Structure formats: C-alpha cells, structure tokens
Amino acid sequence: MAVRLLSNSTARGSATPEGDPVLYAMESKGCGQSSDGNVDQGDGAEWAAARLEANPGHLTYREVITRSYRFEPGEWL
Numbered sequence: 001m002a003v004r005l006l007s008n009s010t011a012r013g014s015a016t017p018e019g020d021p022v023l024y025a026m027e028s029k030g031c032g033q034s035s036d037g038n039v040d041q042g043d044g045a046e047w048a049a050a051r052l053e054a055n056p057g058h059l060t061y062r063e064v065i066t067r068s069y070r071f072e073p074g075e076w077l
C-alpha cells in the first residue's frame with residue numbers, strides 16, 4: 001500500500017499544524033441534542049447528568065468521539 005491513514009490527533013491537541021484535538025461529546029438518544037465537543041471527556045458526562053436532571057425521561061446517551069486523520073503520502077503522491 002502506497003499511502004497510510006494516520007490519526008492526526010492527540011489527546012491534548014494537534015499532532016500536526018493542520019490536525020485537531022480529539023473531541024468528546026455526549027448525545028441524548030431521547031431528543032438528539034448533544035453537548036459541545038470538548039477535549040475533556042468528563043465535560044460530556046457532566047452535560048448528560050444535567051440533561052437527565054432536567055429531563056428525567058432521557059435515560060440513554062451516546063458518546064461521540066471526533067478524531068482527525070490524514071493520509072501519509074506514498075511514492076505516487
């Protein structure tokens with residue numbers, strides 16, 4: 001294989017200048033609303049707890065992880 005797909009993110013920030021940090025968000029499966037992505041995984045958990053407190057019927061959530069990738073060019077690129 002001439003190219004490789006590599007993660008362009010690290011836990012704290014960009015692996016390269018054009019990369020992005022890994023972001024964690026929580027989405028309520030009951031209503032589809034979600035927290036803003038944050039590098040701190042606990043931020044989404046706090047959002048979900050507040051969501052449940054305000055909406056006792058919203059019991060199920062989905063974690064959404066955004067991780068940047070980039071291709072490493074091979075000999076043909």
Ligand SMILES: [Zn+2]
Nearest residue numbers: 028030031058
């Ligand atoms: Zn909800």
